[in-house]
Amino acid sequence: MPQGHVSETPDDGLTTRQRRNRPLLMIHTGDGKGKSTAAFGLALRAWNQGWSTAVFQFVKSAKWRIGEQSALEQLDRAHQDSGVGGPIEWHKMGSGWSWTRRAGSDDDHAAAAAEGWREIKRRLAAEQHQFYVLDEFSYPINWGWVDLDDVVATLTQRPGNQHVIITGRRMPQELLGAADLVTGMTKIKHPFDAGQKGQRGIEW
């Protein structure tokens, strides 16, 4: 069983409890599937802990992630209605971030991505959530819409106990270096190879 075990005790001056509760910067990368899906699976654990979760979806597509979004919004409703679990917010760039009033900002992806990152910075500084999903965040970084050095500095210096998970292909090396946990998803076999198209319930 993949139970975690510790090979040595680090000389970092932290108690076991402090070390156990250390906030993590996690990355899911690689060309395979499951990067985002596993991040949303982690959000289920965060919800169950009663943590406040915020998803920032840096992709443009109406149907993309709609299944996960609906399910996590349902869990948020359960929290609002019955107090179970924690609150979950889902913000997506595609239709204009929900906290902005501008409707037409959809056309300028670079500005929208930068605005998304600024909001994440504000929330990290305010310690607004315990769990952040920055979905497909490697793309706006790689396209130069969000400054990599700013991202690395902000995330490594974030205050309090805020877990962050970033997904996406071609993750910048500096970000991999700053992360506590990096998992690579690799395509071993895919139905697209056999001419299979994406299907409802599986791909979205």
Place this chain on the structure above:
Amino acid sequence: MPQGHVSETPDDGLTTRQRRNRPLLMIHTGDGKGKSTAAFGLALRAWNQGWSTAVFQFVKSAKWRIGEQSALEQLDRAHQDSGVGGPIEWHKMGSGWSWTRRAGSDDDHAAAAAEGWREIKRRLAAEQHQFYVLDEFSYPINWGWVDLDDVVATLTQRPGNQHVIITGRRMPQELLGAADLVTGMTKIKHPFDAGQKGQRGIEW
């Protein structure tokens, strides 16, 4: 963006719609994290489609997967109460499968695993669900508790439109061969390497 695209049209006599709705056998394997988490993430999409989902958890641990279980059970409740999404059942071997009456079967893991697989076979034959998660199912197979040839034959010949996802390390080659989609999760960097212990909300 990782949108699926088809490189060639296969000569299999199927219409695009038939091909699109082909039931998939999916596998998440490798030594990295996210194998099960991504499977439960897929269950969110299945739920959103209104599909009937059943999780069979072939691991023994009280806290293991408790976050995902609580969240998916909450989604099932939302379905029962308000008709949104689909039903989700969660069965685990650790505490004795929920459909058996025997309490003491906990001690005989081999018998419990075999009983779990028999139930899955019954449900596949009856086309009871649209989405099955066989979590950590490679272990009982590798330990000889469940017959590999029977698993491969049953899954490749399953009737109707039933999607199946199997997770676990060291997946048998015959099962990989039978699968439509195989994703490998690889550990690139892990906090356990730096003496970090598993923590609530992240590991369970």
